[in-house]
Amino acid sequence: MSEQKVLVSVQHLKKYFPVGKKQTLKAVDDVTFDIYKGETLGLVGESGCGKSTLGRTIIGLYPPTDGHVVFDGQVMDGKQSAAVHKEFTRRVQMVFQDPYASLNPRMKVMDIVAEGIDNHGLAKSRKERDQMVIDLLNTVGLQQEHANRFPHEFSGGQRQRVGIARALALNPDFIIADEPISALDVSIQAQVINLFQDLQKERGLTYLFIAHDLSMIKHISDRVGVMYLGSLVELTTSDEIFDHPLHPYTQAMFSAIPLADPELENNRKRIMLHGSIPSPVNLGPGCRFAGRCPYATDRCRTESPAFKEVAPGHFVACHQVN
Amino acid sequence: MDDILNVKDLHVEIKTHHGIVKAVRGVSFHLAPKETLAIVGESGCGKSISVKATMRLLPSNGRISRGSVQLEGRELISLSEREMLKIRGSDIAMIFQDPMTSLNPTMTVGKQIVEMLKAHRKDMSAADMKKRAVELLELVGISNPEMRYKQYPHELSGGMRQRVVIAIALACDPKVLIADEPTTALDVTIQAQILDLMKELQNKIDTSIIIITHNLGVVANIAKRVCVMYGGQVVETGNVADIFYRPQHPYTKGLLSAVPKLHEKTDKLHTILGTPPDLMNPPQGCPFAARCSHTMKVCQQYQPPFTQFEEGHTSACWLHDPRCHLEEGNSHE
Numbered sequence: 001m002s003e004q005k006v007l008v009s010v011q012h013l014k015k016y017f018p019v020g021k022k023q024t025l026k027a028v029d030d031v032t033f034d035i036y037k038g039e040t041l042g043l044v045g046e047s048g049c050g051k052s053t054l055g056r057t058i059i060g061l062y063p064p065t066d067g068h069v070v071f072d073g074q075v076m077d078g079k080q081s082a083a084v085h086k087e088f089t090r091r092v093q094m095v096f097q098d099p100y101a102s103l104n105p106r107m108k109v110m111d112i113v114a115e116g117i118d119n120h121g122l123a124k125s126r127k128e129r130d131q132m133v134i135d136l137l138n139t140v141g142l143q144q145e146h147a148n149r150f151p152h153e154f155s156g157g158q159r160q161r162v163g164i165a166r167a168l169a170l171n172p173d174f175i176i177a178d179e180p181i182s183a184l185d186v187s188i189q190a191q192v193i194n195l196f197q198d199l200q201k202e203r204g205l206t207y208l209f210i211a212h213d214l215s216m217i218k219h220i221s222d223r224v225g226v227m228y229l230g231s232l233v234e235l236t237t238s239d240e241i242f243d244h245p246l247h248p249y250t251q252a253m254f255s256a257i258p259l260a261d262p263e264l265e266n267n268r269k270r271i272m273l274h275g276s277i278p279s280p281v282n283l284g285p286g287c288r289f290a291g292r293c294p295y296a297t298d299r300c301r302t303e304s305p306a307f308k309e310v311a312p313g314h315f316v317a318c319h320q321v322n
Numbered sequence: 323m324d325d326i327l328n329v330k331d332l333h334v335e336i337k338t339h340h341g342i343v344k345a346v347r348g349v350s351f352h353l354a355p356k357e358t359l360a361i362v363g364e365s366g367c368g369k370s371i372s373v374k375a376t377m378r379l380l381p382s383n384g385r386i387s388r389g390s391v392q393l394e395g396r397e398l399i400s401l402s403e404r405e406m407l408k409i410r411g412s413d414i415a416m417i418f419q420d421p422m423t424s425l426n427p428t429m430t431v432g433k434q435i436v437e438m439l440k441a442h443r444k445d446m447s448a449a450d451m452k453k454r455a456v457e458l459l460e461l462v463g464i465s466n467p468e469m470r471y472k473q474y475p476h477e478l479s480g481g482m483r484q485r486v487v488i489a490i491a492l493a494c495d496p497k498v499l500i501a502d503e504p505t506t507a508l509d510v511t512i513q514a515q516i517l518d519l520m521k522e523l524q525n526k527i528d529t530s531i532i533i534i535t536h537n538l539g540v541v542a543n544i545a546k547r548v549c550v551m552y553g554g555q556v557v558e559t560g561n562v563a564d565i566f567y568r569p570q571h572p573y574t575k576g577l578l579s580a581v582p583k584l585h586e587k588t589d590k591l592h593t594i595l596g597t598p599p600d601l602m603n604p605p606q607g608c609p610f611a612a613r614c615s616h617t618m619k620v621c622q623q624y625q626p627p628f629t630q631f632e633e634g635h636t637s638a639c640w641l642h643d644p645r646c647h648l649e650e651g652n653s654h655e
Binding site: 046047155157158185186187188189190191193194197212214215216218219242252253256257258259260261262263264265266270272273276277 | 511539580584597
C-alpha cells in the first residue's frame with residue numbers, strides 16, 4: 001500500500017447545515033482518509049449517514065464548513081488560484097444517482113455531453129467537438145444516432161450511460177459516482193457496473209463509489225469505507241472488511257444483508273440492531289453508535305473514539321477494538 | 323390443501339396517451355394457507371399490476387380484460403365495488419412500498435388503525451377498538467404503544483412507520499397479506515427487522531403472504547415459493563430451492579447471475595443484454611426472445627408452454643421442448 005500514490009486526500013472535512021434557528025445538522029463531521037491513484041474506494045452507509053454529502057463536499061458542490069481536500073498535491077481550500085481550480089473541475093467529475101433528474105430534459109444528448117468540452121474549450125472546431133461526443137457515446141455503448149435525441153427517449157440504463165459519457169468528456173482522473181446504479185433494474189445494474197470497470201482498466205481512472213448495496217460495493221471496490229451518522233467508522237480493503245469487520249456497526253450491517261441463496265440466508269447468524277439511526281441534529285458527546293451498540297460502555301457514551309489504524313491499512317473508530 | 327387464493331389467466335390493459343399497454347398477459351398463480359409466495363421481476367414486468375388487479379385496486383385507466391381471481395372459491399372479478407370494499411382490508415390487506423406516503427400525515431397512528439376497525443368491525447365498541455389498536459402496535463414490536471398511539475407519522479422513523487402500516491393491514495386478521503416491495507425504502511438493518519417481523523407474525527396469526535420484490539436476497543430470506551415474471555407473464559415458478567439452485571428459464575438464470583455474491587469473488591458480472599420489451603406492442607412469441615442467448619426461430623413466433631420439472635416447478639421456454647434438441651444443430655443462430 002505504501003508504494004501507491006495518493007490522488008485525493010480528504011483532511012478533517014466537515015459539512016454542517018443550519019437547521020432552524022439554533023440547531024446544526026452535522027452531515028459530515030471530521031472525516032479524514034486517502035484515495036489512491038487507480039483504486040475504487042467504496043463508501044457505504046445507511047440513508048442519512050452523510051455519504052452523498054461527503055461526495056458532494058469533496059467535489060466542491062457544497063463548500064466545506066471546515067477542513068479541505070488535497071487533490072494531486074494541490075490544496076483545495078477555497079484559496080487556490082483560478083487556474084488550479086479550473087484544472088480541478090476538469091480532472092474531477094461526478095456521476096449522479098438519478099439518471100432522470102440529472103440530465104437536462106431540454107438539451108440534446110450531444111449538448112449534454114459536450115457542455116464540459118465547451119466550458120473548458122477543449123475542442124478547436126465544431127466538427128472536432130461533435131466527433132469527440134460521438135467517440136464518447138461509442139465508449140459507453142451508445143450509437144452515433146443517439147446524439148441528436150433528448151433524454152426522455154432513453155431508458156434508465158441508457159441515461160446513466162449518457163451521464164457517464166458526460167463525466168468522461170473532460171478526460172478526468174477521478175470520478176465520484178453517487179449511487180449510480182440504485183435507480184436501475186438488476187440486469188441493467190450489471191451492465192453499468194461492467195462499463196465502470198472496463199473504463200477503469202482502459203483509462204486508469206480512480207473512483208469514489210457511493211452506494212448502499214453492499215454486495216455491489218464488495219464486487220467493485222478495492223477498499224471500503226463505512227459511514228455512520230456523519231463519521232467514517234471503518235476503512236480497509238474490500239476482502240478484509242467483509243471477512244473480518246471490526247466495528248460493531250459494520251458487523252451488524254453486513255450480517256443484515258439478505259443473501260441471494262436460501263440455504264445460506266436461513267442458516268446464518270444475524271446480529272440484530274435495535275432501534276434506528278438517531279437524528280443527526282444536535283448529537284451528544286461520545287460514540288455516535290453507542291445508543292444501538294451491543295457492547296457500549298460508559299466510556300463510549302462520554303468520549304468520542306478516535307479513527308485509528310489497528311492493523312496495517314485497517315482503520316476503525318471504536319473504543320472496544322485495540 | 324385447498325388454495326386460499328387462486329388467480330387464473332389474468333389479463334390487464336392500461337390505457338395511456340400513446341396506446342394500450344398490455345401490462346399483464348395471462349398470469350396465473352395460487353397461494354396455499356400460511357404460505358409465502360414471492361413475485362419477482364424487474365420494473366415494468368407487471369408484478370405490481372397483477373396483485374393490484376387481484377385486489378381490484380387498478381388505476382382508473384386500467385381494466386381487467388380477462389381472467390379469474392378466486393378467494394376461498396369466491397370469484398372477485400365480478401363483485402361490485404361495494405362488496406369489494408368489504409373484502410379489502412378484512413380478507414385481503416396490503417402493505418405498500420413507501421410508509422411515508424401510505425400513512426395519513428394529519429392523523430395520529432392510533433386513529434388510523436381504529437379507522438380500519440371502524441370500517442370492518444362495526445360490532446366493536448370504541449373502547450375495544452382502542453384496546454385492539456394498542457395491542458396491534460405491541461404485536462408489531464413498537465415499544466411504549468400507549469404513547470405511540472397518540473403520535474403522528476412524522477414523529478416516527480421509517481422502520482416504525484412500516485410497522486404501523488403492517489399493524490393497520492393486520493387489524494382485521496386478513497387471510498391474505500399482500501406486501502408490495504415492503505422493505506425497498508428501508509435501510510438494510512431496518513429491512514432485516516421488518517422481514518423478521520413478517521415471518522414472526524405469520525407464525526402467530528396464520529396469514530398467507532404474497533411479497534413483491536426485485537431483491538433476490540429478500541426472496542431467499544422470506545419466501546417458500548417464487549414466481550418469476552417477465553414482460554407481463556410468469557416465466558418460471560417453483561419452490562425457493564428450485565428457483566435458486568435449479569433454475570430452468572434463461573431469464574431466471576440470467577437474473578441470478580447478474581447479482582454479485584457476497585461470498586464469492588467474480589471478476590465480471592453476467593449481464594443480460596438489451597432492455598425489457600415494450601408492452602404497448604408485446605412480442606408475439608416468448609417475451610424474453612429478444613434478449614435470450616439461446617433464441618430459436620420458434621421463440622419469436624410462438625409463446626412457449628409450461629414444462630413441469632419437479633412437483634410445482636414449471637418453466638415456460640422452448641428449450642425444454644424435446645423437439646428442440648432434435649433440431650439443435652440447424653435452428654440455433
